[in-house]
Amino acid sequence: MAGAAARASPPTPRQWRSHDPTTVAPVMPPLLLLLLAALALALAPALPHAAAGGGARFYDPARVTQISWRPRAFLYSGFLSHAECDHLIKLAKGRLEKSMVADNESGKSVMSQVRTSSGTFLSKREDEIISGIEKCVAAWTFLPEENAESMQVLHYEVGQKYDAHFNYFSDKKNVKRGGH
Template sequence: MPPLLLAALALALALSHAAAGGGTGFYDPARVTQISWRPRAFLYSGFLSHAECDHLIKLAKGRLEKSMVADNESGKSVMSQVRTSSGTFLSKREDEIISGIEKRVAAWTFLPEENAESMQVLHYEVGQKYDAHFDYFSDKKNVKRGGHRVATVLMYLTDVKKGGETVFPIAEGRDLQHKDETWSERARHGLAVKPRKGDALLFFSLHVNATTDPSSLHASCPVVEGEKWSATKWIHVRSFDNPPDVMTDARCSDDNEQCPRWAALGECYKNAKYMVGTKDTLGSCRKSCGVCDA
């Protein structure tokens, strides 16, 4: 077989593999649909394979904690009835499957892996939700590390019998979307996306000129029937792993108020990549793990 034909065949196989969630950096643009320009939002059908979805859920089970929100004034993580799910973070490059997904996210978004936070897996039971909010920040503390979140990739890990939609209540064209009785009541009041296992939603929280986009206001509708699992990658405008302007301060700090409790439970050893970090990435609980000078 001619070399050029062999190369073309290899590329076709790689693209097919990636389209089925194969863990490479390739992606299939034919599976992407633009659903909104205000905010800029795109839906990728079959971004993850079902096996990848199941793997992420399996990793997250047993690690789940009550979900938190960032306080608008202090920037600290606090509990709130605005967000009633449970969740956990999976360390970057924790295994080959996560590493492959992270590469695919970077390829799709054209944003570097180092600009992204660790993947957060979320679990919603019946009645649980996340009220309308922005993914960009209102406080100065969170903006220091990597700047605003410019984009969000929300990956759906399960189908949901009813409810659990992602809704943009003030998106342009929200009144043009046809909805029948299969949509939940909350989803009817905006432009909405149903969670389907393996699909991924990409939306941008900033305009192309890097100013915040209020139309990116979004919510996770309450689950009406069944349960919902999802995985989120938040991506910043600058490096989140190694921000040069805050590197010195970040070397001995905790990024989450739960760090002391997690350290007491032995997470510094069980989940060292997230808690302590690696030679390339700072951990989120270095102070509580005692690996730096306070």
């Protein structure tokens, strides 16, 4: 009787993770099943960007390489189609300006030898292709779109660089904006 009562109670996390078949049958808690189902549904639908010649895009973990966990850095192979790259270059080409860096004290953009490229920002509101790319970035990184900065396109001539640096802000303006 005591054994039957013990089996009727829901398994503890330790029990459902256990590989010992005498403790509990391999059962996942309902919350974990719900989370896995939600993740599968979130990753399953295609994110259209056919206007850029990319067709439908699915999250493909086989194309993701973890470079580092601390800090988090991943390589997403083949993330943009050639047509998307060409579109972004075309949009950015006439708008490139000398790249600046944020001054840690004032928060203002200043020239620096740390960064010698040229670049521009593209808003997701500019067109459907940029918006679609931003949606894919959010889906593939598991981060909400609203947490992202506008897309930045950079151009480097031979010999130009962006030195290693730390991103932090102590000025009130950037801290209030969440660091960007």
